Amino acid sequence: MNSETKPKGSARRQFLADTARMACGVGLLGLGVGLYARNATALPPAALRPPGALPEAEFSAACIRCGMCVRDCPFDMLMLAKPEDPMATGTPYFVARQAPCEMCEHIPCVKACPTSALDHSLTDITKARMGLAVLVDQETCLNYLGLRCDICYRVCPLLDKAITLDPQTNTRTGTHTLFIPVVHSNACTGCGLCEKACPTEIAAIKVFPLYMARGQLSAHYRLGWVEKEKAGGSLVTPDVEHQYHMPEGMKYEYGKGLSVVPPGEAAPGAVPPVPTFKALQGDKL
């Protein structure tokens, strides 16, 4: 460009045009980068973040992709995402079925993190929530089939807290008990040891990121029994004892059925017959 030989106004116009071109070009690039980055802020179902990781949206802002957590994990189970992985490039993750988190007592990964990406206030590994185990396949879980596999239950570092075995009648045999593994979100850290250990070809129990694993009640829902406990008593009119309406002079007993009330004995729970609709309305009809 040879602006010195041109009149001043022309040079100025040229400058403005150049600047506008630059702004548009770089702006478009920025738009592309922004959209691309936004699309990669949800974690794929098989990927879990290290303990203490911030919620995904904040994590991708806080993690500087340094890999210190990867380096300081004594089990070497963390990886940094490659460009082709469907999450923010360079951020740490693990795949439970390949190598789960062994829940180190001193949480070296969190200590190594130079940012707030892994929350340094996490000092008790049992408080970590990397994900949540879900027994996804009741048709292949060996315990559901009536065997005593129990492996997920036994490898769980929070034995009898994160997974309990709930006895149920085996309706197939009619005589045996099924020991159904039930995961409890108030204890499960999402470490993935259960998924790793599940002996079926494809794990029947899987750990998902929390957004995948958890449902949520609508905000207006209240659990009556919880509210009752909080209030120290029923919040609605107390239940009346159940009463039967029997034909006059009859009574009902469990196992025996209806019988005539012997003379002189009051029928149990009997009430005066409910007034009929007609009687209530009277001559208004």
Added chain:
Amino acid sequence: MSALPHKVGAEAIAEKGWLVAHKWLILRRASQIGILLLFMVGPWFGWWIVKGNLNYSYTLGVLPLTDPYLLAQMLAAGQTPEQLAWVGVAIVVIFYLLVGGRSYCSWVCPVNLVTDLANWLRTRLGLKGGAHLARRTRYWILGMTLVVAAITGTIAWEMLNPVSMLHRGLFFGIGFAWAVILAVFLFDLFVMRQGWCGHLCPVGAFYGLIGKASLLRIKLPQRAACNDCMDCFAVCPEQQVIRPALKGINGAAPIILEAQCTNCGRCIDVCSKDVFRFGIRFGAPVPGVSGTVSPVPK
């Protein structure tokens, strides 16, 4: 310029010998490769001298180093680092204030090996011309990455940044990052001389901004001895920085103060007249040079 085909650096080699005429280039490659090796011996042999990567590293359990550009993006995205990362960023900024911001580019960054190779090949193959982009484009991209980080609330540029992709890839598994690096290589080879590092890379631009005030600079104490062979222009990755200081344009002092100078020292190597040397920004003007500048080449 002479009519005969002129081999860049031949005069310097004849004058000073091959080794001296490649001194800074050799030191620079040693630094680049040495730093890569320091990171490499951990994963290879389990000798953990340095952990992490160029975004943040921790050396021997005492020295944290944080990339200031990445930290800036993180702050723009609304997050704050822990204490060690703050210490790390202070050390890095002070270091580059001393040695020149874009020394990062020529002495540390692994992409420089790739783009230098592309440029070498481009010269060997005699490829000329290509696209035109203003050198200031990189500052626009730098600004854009910070704005995008602020708007999206994520460090968006890390999805594309070839610098961290290559460095991280070498020690943590490269995946398809090689394609990004190949794109940079081909761009520099066929589309534009010094296209990536000289025009687009926001990392280099950011370090350049630090370098605006840095201490270590290229000085031209012997600029009067310049015989206009143009070898320094031919090798300089940021050619525009040489002319003012060499030719004393508008009374410029014999020192390169432009932020884009990468302190690679290649001009020192290829000059048969020993015009250039490393020096510090301050101090008395080099004696005996004023008014003895050779005419500006047409």
